Amino acid sequence: MRYVATLLPLILIVAGLAVAGDIRAQRADAPVIRIEQGGACVAPTAEMRRNHMKMLVHQRDQTVRQGLRDPRFSLKNCVECHASRDTGSVLGKEGFCSSCHAFASVKIDCFECHSALRQGHAAAVPR
Amino acid sequence: MTRVHYREIEGRSHSYYALLGVLGALILAGLGAAWTMEHQGHAITGMSNRIVWGMPHVFAIFLIVAASGALNVASVASVFGRDAYKPLARLSGLLALTLLAGGLAVLVLDLGRPDRLVVAMTNYNFKSIFAWNIFLYTGFLAVVAVYLLTMFERRMNGYSKRAGLLAFGWRLVLTTGTGSIFGFIVAREAFNSAVLAPQFIAMSLAFGLAVFVLVLLAAYRGRGHSLGDGMLNRLGTLLGIFVAAAFFFVVIYYLTNLYSARQQGMARFFLLDGGIYTALFWAGQVTVGTIAPLVLLFKSGAQRSRQVLTGAAVCVIAGGMAQLYVLIIGGQAFPQLIFPGKEVASSFFDGVVAAYTPSLPEVALGAGGAALALALTALALKLLPFLPQRLADGDADAAPA
């Protein structure tokens, strides 16, 4: 009986939080994926969806430590292509990166340091 | 042969809750300061590109150095076989853990990227003494926890000597590492010295014992006379010896620096014309931190009142904070010797003594760490039997367990 008195409020609180979270999630905007630039990405869409984080994390060490700057894997080139035509950025309400990441609730750290803005001159990307 | 009975403290008095309340408020202030620093950047603090380590580091290094020294009482019992100190070994181990936790909390929260703690714990550059310290600090927590376990768990009492030896050796390496954080640096005149490692060991003995004495006195205050003067006198004598030892290293540090033409400028800066640093050195480190405790502890012979002991311990702590301020911040403020024989001026404050004023977020963060250490201690004393029920004079001499 004593345990019920302690556990019941706890269970109710957890349930309440779960419901609240559910309600919040229903109000979250679905990700907006607008591919405004023509042509294909550096890898097939399915592979990019699954592995873009691995590609970025692996490649960044090669770029920074060894100076390997293959334009296919350059974050700058990703931004050049994927930045919104209106805002020029991959962040923002319907930004290519932030839209999905906000929905999936996965915080990204890249744009603390990297510029999220299109610069206007992408390096030639061999397909 | 009297067995020592250990007991938790009651922990139900008004003053106990009031203490927890105050410490809790300080911890919250510290967390708030860390949050603000992390979100707005270190520009809101008094730290700059010339003085990159400020008040948080003064607090953190004090706590870490004191943590290592706080274990000394337990080491004297387990390693050096002085049975009279054995009853205090548990409290000694507890303080070592909580002080270190408080210091580490301040260090981590002050990082530019505290969210990258996992990176710090998985990427190591083994040439860096800082990286070694990360291992030494976390390892120390584990080693002391095991040491405490051997003391608490009756079946493991037989291992406490070995665990104590390991903890003793570990903390010597740890404190050497802490001193070497500064000692290995060639870029600052005030740091580059092999004497800093042993100096930090001596400082740890003094600071750690001072904190230990204050906590011990506070814990027994409610119990009337169950803490005998004999033990307190022993601790007071030890404290005086440690203060003198720490001062010895400070003296040879300055004598050596005064001797060479190249280092004289730096020595003069701290001893004579360094403004706040000179004031803190003479008034804080020397007068309050060294002379006052020595006078208090030894002028009246072996019998000291608790007030005298408390006063001496408080002086040692205040003097220790001043010492670390002078070393860490003064050491950064003194201009770097990039162009020997030249007067230097630039937009990056070359050639001039860098300015620094402690800011509220920094002090709040540092104080929050100290409060965390004390709060953890107070809670632990209530939860587990760390303190001997009686430590009157008769017990102190006879107790082995």
Added chain:
Amino acid sequence: MNPDRRQILGWGAAAAAGAVLAPAFRLVELAQARSPQEAASMLTRWGLLIDITKCVDCDECVTACHHENGVTRHGRLETDPQWIRSVKLRDKATGFAQTLPLMCQHCEHPPCVDVCPTGASFKRADGIVLVDKHTCIGCRYCVIACPFGARSFVHETLSDQKADVPRGKGTVESCTMCVQRVDRGETPACVVACNKDGGKAMVFGDLNDPAAEIHRRMHTEPSTQLRADLALDTGVRYQGL
């Protein structure tokens, strides 16, 4: 065959051989502009030679560097990052005054690399000392350890970084020898500005390349390293100190 035809054939052969071999003499130059898919090489060691007798304290190098790398200044000298600075010297004994630009010296044995707990501060194979901002935890130990005070800590949130130069709050940074330009085969911004609008005091090049001007000058003219007593073997050398 009469001697004239022999001669003509000989010259012709020589000319043909020269035409065939000529590109090879340009290989050394081409090697500098390595392709993006190639790693930085240990065979190269990038360096700077600065003749401070020509330094006119014009600040062109400082402006160019901070413009190239997007280092915006907020007028708060104590916390604003500075990748390069103009230092005024005055000899204590003689009163002789000089100025020179001071930046990361790209040491062969960098103290900042030794002390970094995570290995974020590192030296690339071609001698450029960099900070890997992905691993930097912002502890500022390297700022303390640098004998030249070359490192800055980013004290505020940044919002207008250059695409080629990522930099962020809470990490440490310093002169990268314009690594983004060097990897494209170009020259650091400070050197370009000095040679264009300044005193033409700075030379950049591969210290290991016998054909490079910097190599030739270092071998034929006197130059010094700053704090040579620390045996850091800096990649930046000064003349006229």
